[in-house]
Amino acid sequence: MAARQFSVVSLAQLHECGMSDGQVTWRVQSGRLFPYFRGIYAVIPQLSMEGVFVAAVIACGPGAVLSHYSAAALRGWVEWDGRQPEVTTPTPRYHPGIRTHRSQTVERVVINGIPVTPAARTAIDISATLPERRLRRAINEALNQRQLELRDLVTSGHRGARKLRRVLASAAPTRSELEDVVLAVLADLPKPDVNRRGTRFVPDFRWPAHRVILEADSVRFHDQPLARADDANRQRALEREGNTVLRTTWDEATLRPGVLERRVRAALDASTVEFLEYSAGNSTVAAQ
Template sequence: MDSEIEIGEGGRPKGRPRNVDRRIAGIAGAQHGVISLRQLIELGLSRRAVSHRVEAGRLHRVHRGVFAVGHRLLTPSGWRMAAVLACGPGAVLSHRAAGAEWAMLRWSGRDEVLVPSPRRARSGLIVRSANLPPDEVTVENDIPITTPVRTLLDLASVLAPDQLLKAVNEVHEQRRLWGAISLEAMIERHRGERGVRRLRSMLAEAGYGIPQRELEEAFSRFVAERCLPRPELQGVVRVDGRYFKGDAVWRSQRLIVELHSAGHHGTAPKITRDATRDRLLLIAGWTVVHVTWAQLHDPREVRALERDLRKLLRAPSG
């Protein structure tokens, strides 16, 4: 490694010698392998010195004013960090790029960044401007980024409803993604903005915020109004020494209904647990039916659900 001295006016050394390469490596190591031109200049390098390192293959330009150190083999997080650095002070990762960093969704398109004030376009990036309050930004994996709840708000303007619901489910299932401000409070704070109405509508349709008790009451009304056999609510079923709780259980017919306030897709671990439980119950002769809040409030779904439950319960038509 070489040491460099920052040269001041008249060609005289300015300050003490610095082991520049070691400091570059330290900064890049904390930033997923990338460093900005601004940071290089703050270390005492001239633009000419930076160009020399690029020509020598020690720095690799990945965005205007941003370089990978040593090689260009960046991780997805490295490219996202580079995108934030390319947009300058106050920039944060946002929208689908933030959703991918929070593991809410998969995204391989252009990285998306929010900046405090309008700035010139950046090649290969999607840059938007918004003046975010402090409780809507954070740092995740050393990358400045919108909070999970703020990310959901931004995703509402760019995702299809089914993709948005999956992202909301992911945040709902992972407690580590919960923040100081709730999704409901975020929606209220930004009402009238793009995407907010879509997000509010999707949450209402999926039944987010509906307590389990209210969901059970809605299903009980559905059963009573159609004169179906009454189930045992929160019944416990024993299968091969293991115990499983069902939201609604008909023991004689070996039928279980699981109720969901916001769809039943959830996260990968939850899907795996549910799949294992359903398989064991099926082998033991039980049938498990999943019913959502949305289905209980959609006339077409209600008719189909009644028809299917009558068959499973061997109940006569009303």
């Protein structure tokens, strides 16, 4: 049993093996079991990092998951420095030697048999506690290992969200990554057509029923004179066809996502009002 859990067993598991409390105490006194956390024992005197993490999760009971810095260390984003392991649980828990967090929604995946928060949740959690430079290194490692996508970092409403957005803003995106991030920002709005031909051009994002188009300008493809001239000609042509054309950049999508969402929402709402006024006017003429 201990071999499957990085040399760790709980008191409840020892009872399942047929041991009484007295037999457990005798094994501790004779050096065959080593107390670790409350109700948790090791069968070797020195646990590995994974053993410490398993011990902490088991100690915190059903539903507990490894989280925060410990989850980042398990994933290989940061170096483990021997600090107290961190665990998130759905109910309040206190264990000496374990830093516990409570969350009403505990997300989990399993890595090497250890329940742990998903990658995106881990990034959100460490953004609240790590200095920006160390956070940037951790996120960079997560991206290098393909454990995170840039769109996973478009977050708000939590401690560290602004810091995480600054890290995201300093990335060098591809065109597709910029589009992924813009889509994440606009997730609560009507879903647009993406790179779908609706005119003689192929807009980045298009809401055909509203005649609203959003173009995402990446530095790589748009920051030179010929590209800017082409963008201007393209925009004039789209506007002549009756479209409202908005433009956004990587900086706006990452550092000011709320501004981008409000701009697009206002354009969609304005087009709806115009349509209703036009329909009402036509109905009046028909009635006369």
